[in-house]
Every structure is written in structure tokens, then in C-alpha cells.
Amino acid sequence: MSFLPTLAGKTRSFLSANSRILLWVPTLLFLFSFFFFPLFKILALTFNLETFTDLNNLRITFHSLRFTFYQATLSTLLTFALGLPAALLFSKFNFRGKTLLRALTAVPFMLPTVVVAAAFNSLFGQRGFFFLLSSFLSTTFHFPLSTNFVLHPSPFILILIAHTFYNTSIVIRIVGNAISRLDPKLEASARVLGADTFHVWKDVILPILRPSLLAAALLVFMFDFTSFGVILLLGGSQFATLEVEIYIRALQLPNLNLAALLSVIQLIFTLIFSILYSRTINQVSTQTAPRFSPTRPAKTLTERIFVFALSLLLVTFFFLPLISLPIRSLTRLEADRGQRAEVQYGFTTDYYEELFINRRGSLFYVPPVQAALNSLGFAGITVILSLALGYPAAYALAKPTRLEKFLDPFLMLPLGASAVMMGLGFILAFGRLIASPFFIPIAHTLIALPFVIRTLQPALASIPERLRQAASTLGASPLRVWQTVDFPILSRATLSAATFAFTVSLGEFGATLLITRPEYPTIPIAISRFLSQPGGLNYGQAMAMATVLMLLTTLSILLIEKLRFNNAGEL
Amino acid sequence: MTKLPTAFRLPLLAFCLLLTACAPKGPTTLTVMTHDSFAITEDVVIAFETANNVDVVFLQSGDAGTMLNKAILAKDAPLADVMFGVDNTFLSRALEADIFDAYQSPALSDVPTEFVLDSSFRALPVDYGDVCINYDTKYFEENNVAVPASFEDLAKPEYKNLLVVENPATSSPGLAFMLATRAYFGDGFLDYWQSLKDNGVVVVDGWETAYYNNFSASSGQGPQPMVVSYASSPAAEVFFAAEPLTESPTASIVAPGMCFRQIEFVGILKNGENRDLAEKFVDFMLSKQFQEDMPLNMFVYPVNLSAQLPEVFTLHAQVASQPAAITYEDIAANRDSWIEAWNEVMK
Numbered sequence: 068m069s070f071l072p073t074l075a076g077k078t079r080s081f082l083s084a085n086s087r088i089l090l091w092v093p094t095l096l097f098l099f100s101f102f103f104f105p106l107f108k109i110l111a112l113t114f115n116l117e118t119f120t121d122l123n124n125l126r127i128t129f130h131s132l133r134f135t136f137y138q139a140t141l142s143t144l145l146t147f148a149l150g151l152p153a154a155l156l157f158s159k160f161n162f163r164g165k166t167l168l169r170a171l172t173a174v175p176f177m178l179p180t181v182v183v184a185a186a187f188n189s190l191f192g193q194r195g196f197f198f199l200l201s202s203f204l205s206t207t208f209h210f211p212l213s214t215n216f217v218l219h220p221s222p223f224i225l226i227l228i229a230h231t232f233y234n235t236s237i238v239i240r241i242v243g244n245a246i247s248r249l250d251p252k253l254e255a256s257a258r259v260l261g262a263d264t265f266h267v268w269k270d271v272i273l274p275i276l277r278p279s280l281l282a283a284a285l286l287v288f289m290f291d292f293t294s295f296g297v298i299l300l301l302g303g304s305q306f307a308t309l310e311v312e313i314y315i316r317a318l319q320l321p322n323l324n325l326a327a328l329l330s331v332i333q334l335i336f337t338l339i340f341s342i343l344y345s346r347t348i349n350q351v352s353t354q355t356a357p358r359f360s361p362t363r364p365a366k367t368l369t370e371r372i373f374v375f376a377l378s379l380l381l382v383t384f385f386f387l388p389l390i391s392l393p394i395r396s397l398t399r400l401e402a403d404r405g406q407r408a409e410v411q412y413g414f415t416t417d418y419y420e421e422l423f424i425n426r427r428g429s430l431f432y433v434p435p436v437q438a439a440l441n442s443l444g445f446a447g448i449t450v451i452l453s454l455a456l457g458y459p460a461a462y463a464l465a466k467p468t469r470l471e472k473f474l475d476p477f478l479m480l481p482l483g484a485s486a487v488m489m490g491l492g493f494i495l496a497f498g499r500l501i502a503s504p505f506f507i508p509i510a511h512t513l514i515a516l517p518f519v520i521r522t523l524q525p526a527l528a529s530i531p532e533r534l535r536q537a538a539s540t541l542g543a544s545p546l547r548v549w550q551t552v553d554f555p556i557l558s559r560a561t562l563s564a565a566t567f568a569f570t571v572s573l574g575e576f577g578a579t580l581l582i583t584r585p586e587y588p589t590i591p592i593a594i595s596r597f598l599s600q601p602g603g604l605n606y607g608q609a610m611a612m613a614t615v616l617m618l619l620t621t622l623s624i625l626l627i628e629k630l631r632f633n634n635a636g637e638l
Numbered sequence: 639m640t641k642l643p644t645a646f647r648l649p650l651l652a653f654c655l656l657l658t659a660c661a662p663k664g665p666t667t668l669t670v671m672t673h674d675s676f677a678i679t680e681d682v683v684i685a686f687e688t689a690n691n692v693d694v695v696f697l698q699s700g701d702a703g704t705m706l707n708k709a710i711l712a713k714d715a716p717l718a719d720v721m722f723g724v725d726n727t728f729l730s731r732a733l734e735a736d737i738f739d740a741y742q743s744p745a746l747s748d749v750p751t752e753f754v755l756d757s758s759f760r761a762l763p764v765d766y767g768d769v770c771i772n773y774d775t776k777y778f779e780e781n782n783v784a785v786p787a788s789f790e791d792l793a794k795p796e797y798k799n800l801l802v803v804e805n806p807a808t809s810s811p812g813l814a815f816m817l818a819t820r821a822y823f824g825d826g827f828l829d830y831w832q833s834l835k836d837n838g839v840v841v842v843d844g845w846e847t848a849y850y851n852n853f854s855a856s857s858g859q860g861p862q863p864m865v866v867s868y869a870s871s872p873a874a875e876v877f878f879a880a881e882p883l884t885e886s887p888t889a890s891i892v893a894p895g896m897c898f899r900q901i902e903f904v905g906i907l908k909n910g911e912n913r914d915l916a917e918k919f920v921d922f923m924l925s926k927q928f929q930e931d932m933p934l935n936m937f938v939y940p941v942n943l944s945a946q947l948p949e950v951f952t953l954h955a956q957v958a959s960q961p962a963a964i965t966y967e968d969i970a971a972n973r974d975s976w977i978e979a980w981n982e983v984m985k
Contacts, residue, residue, distance in 0.1 A: 299808070299843050303841060303843045304805055305981070305984070315807055317707070318700075318707050319808055320978070418880070491708070498717065499717055502697055502717065584697065585676075599674065599846060601867065601871045601874040601875050601878065602857075603878060603880035605857075605878050606850055
């Protein structure tokens, strides 16, 4: 467990400066070809300093920047309000169904926005769970329930809720891991020295947790900052964040110069967040104790109430929207359309059966099995590509020198680049080549790569050189050393990284902003295709496909959970 | 750790393979750029492919506006040979950007001239559809409310909170509906929208949200019994019903001036590679075979007079007799400022 700085200094001594640079070649080559080059192409054409001189442009820039910061700050606060207690819950206590609940909190992060919006609607919408519950309560018990807040949350509230839904798992993971690595002796010593609970937290625990709190906050803030689909689907374009404004100015009310200006601003902020983040996350691993503090069942009454109430809240918040999709995909709303109060529900498997029927003989009809296979195929290529690119970079990052510290933040930059501008950049950079279906896994890899590298890096860094030396001294061949020391640690981290890349690819929808070949739809594309025409069957099939995607994602997350290596998998 | 060199050679090799693998495959490929709603029956494409010994590749490039912007950006090295799906709200932008070559297809003889907006034949009409308000028939029956018969009606108290529309900045039916109000009210259309806003009109960003999340007669079973959609949507509700239906749960308001007629065009992209094949494909899109295949795939009407409509259309879809009168030049000159002004009012 080489989180101790003294050990870390002795590992990776075999890397010379030259081989370090070589390690960066594949990743940088990839980023330059498929990220910086297209970005440069579109910005070179559209970025113009004169954009600054137009007052109207400045006004739009100022407004979207202000709103972006405003909603990202509120979303981050809300995410922490739920995430911190949850982190404490998962890292301190044992309770039944913990693994599943923990996995559930991570599922939304991988789901496409279309699905999440549909899930929210089935919960908060007119025929949603809360509606039925509240109308039941008010009619049966004359319970004076004010349904307005729950039933008609304002779009802005919905955006905040959805951001919390998406990002709570980041806080749970990063902060939760830090809490579980707190040395229990620290608290014990402080108490022996006379500190009360308040002072233990203020003077001992919080300072140690600070880097992880900061890292989680930065990451959540960054995802909220660049949010796009959530805002458009749940709020609408009057809630113009930078990314939404870029989309509108690039494609709908063409002002490419303004779009370019906005995307440069967004990139600069993303870079700042990435730099701050890569600084803080490095402190997270060095300041912690070498051993996990064990979890235990809740003992006192207060603890029991805490565990029960919080897990109930988490189940409500994460499980209900997710389960409502499969339920909706098996439910028929009988033809009482128009009656706003009474709907008859019935069980049906029609939507699933219909998935396999090509009613119109359409050329672009791809049976869902095929769409699932396409998705799996693209995800497979993404896994191979991102592992091949991620491994060398993770090796270099395992013991960072100045070079790594400089390059590290750039790895996360694709997460903050405007998908719309990237799509246009790809057209300029690659022309007819982008008709190739291979551009889909390439785009997925851009998103998956930061996750993969962050998963591999701690595993690679943690292999104690001492063990290797000991094995060699005892007469093991280099191969055997690798087999017995490196492999057991690496295989788990690799599998975990691969699963990450896999789920990112499964749920990724933004790549369609490039150009798609309709013969190769992925599951998210199939879902949005069903939703683009009227009719009960289309809607039902979209829900059925969303359920399939959700199941695949949940299974993958459960697999990651089983294979988690220390704080592996955290950005 | 001796594996490292291969570790970084591999991805390089992979890129090279990827890039060569995706190069266009020989001269017999015809690439057609479309919006995401494009659909066609497989047999119909195969018939064209075998007749002309060609492999047709379709590129879906986002909604109509996104597709057009991509095509304009790639004007010098076009992504495709033919582009389908620019409508009359975007036509001027396409013509001004000069992305199409003129082609006077002989197949135009079967198309009424009212659809041929570009007299120099750079963009040829393929289909049309009316954007109208759809309503939940049951709601109006059961609540004994009359179906609104004019734009003015919609601002009346009995229709408070009953209508959901799409934002014209992000949705093409939303834009079409706003244009219809502009054609009807002239400069006063902003005051009209203010009155709609005061009457609780709901604005969402896209058709999917409006139709499936907000509209009460769709499977989403939302709160509003009126939605801006297409006059053909009631036919789609029957065609895609989960249970066989004899009557559509929805209908359209096709009162004079309340619908906007969208016409979609096809054009041969400048600097393309296969001019002959591209011309043949344009002829094919105007042919009876394609025109009769279109309605059930895209829920639009054929422009070719000899094309027969499927029964579900004749029974359940309506056509506006007097769509909004507004020219595409007027739209082109003012659409952006109208949208901005609309957004100011509705904010």
C-alpha cells in the first residue's frame, strides 16, 4: 500500500525521461488528432477577437456565464447536501442491500439524458408515482397535501434535482473513500486528549477530508458547469448555460463567432477546474491512512435512525425513478385518454415483442438486438482503444514528474469541450471520413479515456517495488514476478477500467452530434428514434429499450463495485 | 514491462487501420445526407440500387437546421452528393450559401408549381406537411369545451393552461407555429404571444418533450390537451397504436391560417462526385414509388399528384385548406430577429 510517500519515491525508477515521453505518445497523438486538431479547425475558422466588441454578444456571454455559475453552484450544494451524509453512510455502516444501493447511486451517471428525463417524468409527471400517491391520499383520507411543489416542480428545480441525481455518486465515491481510509486511531487519540465531537471534526477529520471534499466539489461543479442535455430536456433553452447557448448560436440562430467565443470561455474554465482538480486529487491519496477503517452495523438508536432514514431517502431518490422505467415499459395505459383523472393500467409485453417487428419494412429498422449488438460492439472497441491509450499514460502518471503534472489536466479537457463545436470541427478536419462508423468509438474513447486513466493510475502506483524486489531476491524470474505481484492488482484494475469505458460508451449519446450512419444505431439512438414519432407503440418501445440499457448499465456497475480497487475509478 | 513499446505502437496501428477502413468505397457509392427523421422502406432503396448499380449510403446529420449548417460548413468538400430535408424555413439560407447545383428534373411535371419555390431549380420539393395544433378529442368532449377555432380563442380563459408549444429557437414545428402567428398577426404577433403567456401557455424545447411529456392524449399522458404537432400525427397515433384503434385519440385544428405548411426539399450538393447518379436519385425521390413509400415512413404528404395516399392518412389525417401565408424570403430575412424577439417576450 504505497500511498506512503517514502515508498512511492522508489517505484518506477526504471522509467527514464525518454521512455516517459514515449509513454505519452499514443495518448497525446490520439488527443491531438481527434480533439485538438478538430477543435483548432473550427476555432481557426470562427474565433474572432472582434466578437468581443459587439455589445449584444457580450451581453449574451455575460448572462450565460452568470447563469452557468449560478445553477452549477446551487446544483453542487444540493449534491453535497445529499452526497455527504450518503458518503458517511456507505463508509461507516453495514446494512442489508448496501452493495445494491451503492451501485444504484452510480447508475444515473452512465444513463443518457433522454432516459433520465423519461424516468423523471414517470415519477413527477401527470401520471407519475407522486401524482397517484397524492391523489390517493387526498381522495381517500382527505389529506390536505399540497401537491404543487412535488407535482409541478419548476423547471429550474427539476434541473437541480436531475444534476443531483446524476452526480451524487461522485461525492459518495471520492469523499466516502476518504472517510473510510481515515485512521480510527486519530479520532481516538483526539478524544483521549480531551476533544469533543465538534472539535474532533473541526480540527482533525475535516482538515484531512478537505482535499477530497474539494476534489469532489470541483468535479461535480465541472459536470454541472458543462451540463447540456439535462438543461434542454428538463428546463428548456431559456435556461441558457454556456453549452446550451453554444448549441443555439452554432446551429439554430447561427452566429458561429459567438459560439466560438463561448466555447473558448468554457474550455478555459474547464482547464482551470482540471488543473485545480489534478492538484487536489493528488493530495487525496497522500494524506490518508494506510488501512481502511472497518464498517460496522449501526448500534445506537441515533445511528439506526440515521441509517434507516437515509437509505429510505436514497432508495426514493434513486430507485424510484429507475424502477419506474421498467414498470412503464410493461404497462399499458388503456384508451381512456383525455380523462385526466382516471387511467386504467394494464400489464403488457407488447412493447418488447414489438421491438422485433419491422412493421414498415424500413431500411433503418434495426431490431433492438442489433442495436444492442452495435452498442456492445462500439463499447468493445472503446474498451480496447481506451485501454491501449490509457495504460501508457497511467504508467507515466503513476509516478508523476513535472511533465505529468503539466499534462494531467489536459486529459480531462474533452469532458468540458462543447460537443456541438466538436461535431463541426470533425467535419472540417475529416470531411467524408466521418461517415465511417469507427468515429463513434473514437468519440466514446475521448470521453472514456479520463475515467480509464484515473482508474489504472492508482493501481499502477500502488504496486510496491519492495514486493517485486523481495520476489526477485527469492529467485523468481521477471515473468513470475509480474505474474504474482503485478498481475493480481492490475487485472482487477484493468477489468474495472474496461467496465468504465464500456458503460460510458453504452450510454453516450453526444457522438450523434457527429454524423451517424443510420444502419448502425446504438441503443440511445434507437431510443431517441422511437421517441421522434407519435404513437403508443413508439413510446412503449422507447421505454423498453431504455430498460434494456439500464439493465446493462446496472450490471456493469455492479461488476465495477465488485472489482473496485481502492479509490480506483474516481476521476 | 518490456511490453511497453508495443503498447503504444498498437493504437497507432489501430488508427491507421481505422482511417483506411473508413475511406469511401469506390465510385459506385452515392451518399445522401438527410435529417434524423428520414426513413425509407428497404425494398424501395434496393430497387433503386439494383436499377442503377449503386450503393446508396445515408448520412443522418441531426435536425434539419443542424444538417444544413454542417453542409454549409463542408461546402468545399461536401460530405455527400445529395442532401434531403431542407424545408422552406431554411431554404433561403441554403440558397444564399450556394450549396446546391441546379437540376430541372423531368419528374417535376407531376408536381404542382406552388411547391416549386426556387425557380432556378436548385432545391426541388419532395414532400409537405402541415404544422397545426393537435388536441385531445376526449378532453374536449368530456369537459364540454369547444375546440378553439382561431388563434384569438387560444388566449381566452377557457383555454387557460391547456396548450404546450415548442421553442422556435430549438424546434422546427415550434418555429413553424410561430411563423403562422406572425403571418396572421403581422407585427402584433408578439402582443399575441404575450396574451398566450398570460393565459398559461407552456413552452418546451423539443417536439418529443411537448408531445410525450406534456400532451395529454399521447402515451406520456401529460397535463396539456393541446400541443403543436403535425396534421398527420393523428394518423400516426392510429398506425402506431398499442391496441388497434378505429378512431384517433387526437385531431388537428386546421382552421384558416392556423397551420404552417412545411415543404421539404432535395438538392444536389455542389462539388459532389456523382452528378449523374445524384440526378437519378433526385428523379427517384420524386417518382411515384418513393412518393408512395414516404407517408408511412415519415408521416408527410407526397408532392407528386399521381401518388396514392395510404388509407390511414385518408381516414385520420387532415390537410389545411388555407395554410399560413408567408413567403420563404420573408422568413429568411426575419427569422432570427423574430425568434430573438419571441424569446424576449416568453422569457
